[in-house]
Amino acid sequence: MPLPLLQPILTLIGTQVAKAQPDVFSRLGPHAQKSFVIDPTDLPFVLVLKPKPEAPALSAWRRDSAPHSHARIAGSFLNLFDLIDGSLDGDALFFSRKLRVTGDTEAVVALRNALDDVDGGVVESITKAFGPLSGVAAMTVSHMRTLGGRGLGSRGLGGRGRNHE
Amino acid sequence: MNDHVAPRRPELVCPAGTPASLRTAVDAGADAVYCGLQNATNARNFPGLNFSPDELGKSVDYAHARGAKVLLAVNTFPPAGQFQLWKDAIGIAASVAADAIIVADIGVAAYAAREFPQLRLHLSVQAGASSPEAIRFHCEEFNVRRVVLPRILTVAEIADIHRQIPCEIEAFVFGNIGMMAEGRCSLTNYVTGVSTNMDGVCSPAADVHYEEEADGTLTTKLGSFVIDRYGCGENGGYPTICKGRYSCSAQPEPYYAFEEPRSLNLSALLPDLMRAGVTALKIEGRQRSRAYVRSVVAAFRKAVDEIMTGKQPSLTDLIALTEGHKETQGAFQSKSWR
Numbered sequence: 001m002p003l004p005l006l007q008p009i010l011t012l013i014g015t016q017v018a019k020a021q022p023d024v025f026s027r028l029g030p031h032a033q034k035s036f037v038i039d040p041t042d043l044p045f046v047l048v049l050k051p052k053p054e055a056p057a058l059s060a061w062r063r064d065s066a067p068h069s070h071a072r073i074a075g076s077f078l079n080l081f082d083l084i085d086g087s088l089d090g091d092a093l094f095f096s097r098k099l100r101v102t103g104d105t106e107a108v109v110a111l112r113n114a115l116d117d118v119d120g121g122v123v124e125s126i127t128k129a130f131g132p133l134s135g136v137a138a139m140t141v142s143h144m145r146t147l148g149g150r151g152l153g154s155r156g157l158g159g160r161g162r163n164h165e
Numbered sequence: 166m167n168d169h170v171a172p173r174r175p176e177l178v179c180p181a182g183t184p185a186s187l188r189t190a191v192d193a194g195a196d197a198v199y200c201g202l203q204n205a206t207n208a209r210n211f212p213g214l215n216f217s218p219d220e221l222g223k224s225v226d227y228a229h230a231r232g233a234k235v236l237l238a239v240n241t242f243p244p245a246g247q248f249q250l251w252k253d254a255i256g257i258a259a260s261v262a263a264d265a266i267i268v269a270d271i272g273v274a275a276y277a278a279r280e281f282p283q284l285r286l287h288l289s290v291q292a293g294a295s296s297p298e299a300i301r302f303h304c305e306e307f308n309v310r311r312v313v314l315p316r317i318l319t320v321a322e323i324a325d326i327h328r329q330i331p332c333e334i335e336a337f338v339f340g341n342i343g344m345m346a347e348g349r350c351s352l353t354n355y356v357t358g359v360s361t362n363m364d365g366v367c368s369p370a371a372d373v374h375y376e377e378e379a380d381g382t383l384t385t386k387l388g389s390f391v392i393d394r395y396g397c398g399e400n401g402g403y404p405t406i407c408k409g410r411y412s413c414s415a416q417p418e419p420y421y422a423f424e425e426p427r428s429l430n431l432s433a434l435l436p437d438l439m440r441a442g443v444t445a446l447k448i449e450g451r452q453r454s455r456a457y458v459r460s461v462v463a464a465f466r467k468a469v470d471e472i473m474t475g476k477q478p479s480l481t482d483l484i485a486l487t488e489g490h491k492e493t494q495g496a497f498q499s500k501s502w503r
Contacts, residue, residue, distance in 0.1 A: 026217075027183075027213045028213060029212065029213070031212065031213075086185075086454065086455045086456060087456055088454075088456050089453060089454040089456040089457040089460075089486060090454055091403075091452075091453055091454070091457070091486075091488075092456075092457065092485055092486045094401060095400055095401050095402065095487070095488060095489060095490055096400060096401075096485070096490065097383070097395070097398060097399070097400065097401055100375070100377055100383075101375050102375055102376070102377065105370045105371070105373040105374065105375065106212050106369070106370035106371040106373075107212075108370075109211060109212050109213060109370040110212035110213035111213070112213070112454075113182065113183065113211065113212065113213030113214045114213045116182075116183060116185065116186065116454045116455055117183035117184060117185045117186070117213075118185065119185050119188070
């Protein structure tokens, strides 16, 4: 998908999460003013998150043209997806070297803890952003996870979660 | 251990770093959940973690409605002239009807016992009380009802202590195996200027830096000190000085000077611990995610319930959640562990 087509969806996601989960900003504290590169290493673009309470923004960039950010979080798309959704443990991913963090570690820790406190997970919050199409969005996410689990080799993580390659 | 002694049903005490994590722990089968406030009064004072007083109150209501207890960790040591924050924390615990507070400092214990005698006191692992004499002192002076034992005792020693003290015993069964009170924490304090035991922060994230090279080698640093260097694909650990790998003139090859990055897992010793008189089994990890809490709590809930019905527990493989993907029974099995 060309990045300009992706941008309205990302904007919708950013504003919806901010609207539905205002507590995230209080957990972020001063780190809400920072910017984060979220790098799904198996996709041809990165996301830049600026979680300012007054104007949260999520944007897509070509990997080599992303703006300077305070921190970068890199891993496979499905691992990052399950991480922000509270289905995977970030420390376990880090121990297995499937998650890479560079830059402002404190900001990343704050972001991780803030997202982990979202009941039902951030992904559920995002699918609700699609209004009448939220059912379709939820089915798409579920299908994507199934494909990811099959194609990328899911394995048990304490019997419940997943740990994608 | 005497196999003829029937195991007692222990309380499963589980970690919660956030309100969502607390609800996850309760829903996964925790009998009790322990948590902390968003300040230096608890030993997991990390950014984005912990509870506001309002969140704590709502969380206590959630747990109590489902038959679970909430224990508030007020388990750091007040620096000189800063006692008010700890007094406030105890007052908050009482006001939200927390089921107990977990304390380490004798001044905090004395204040709580005097001002809030109805509030149940547990002695934190941070207090480092490992002898019957030390534990009895806290029971007699502050009416401590439970001691969380340091992770330096064998199961046989725990059984022996149980016979000599007037309070309950809580023992760690899974998670980080940090020793806390025997000096290693002073190392991170020396490097960062922030204290594990007073500020509640071990290896503060602001001082942690990760550097990955093109060949996949990962260097972890705390301040200006290199803690470890992992080869491409080698499992990693926390950037704590006590689990770092160092070289020196006497030992030029990098080695773990204190201990390896690995986690405690006493799944296989559960029946012995329950026969030894342990009242509560504690899972470490308030800094971990809901996914960790869900998996570990559910695994131990199932194992304990199976033991209580006379079955051989089917132990879930939790290795993916352990530090460095290695686990140990530490000193609980043998004193040969360092």
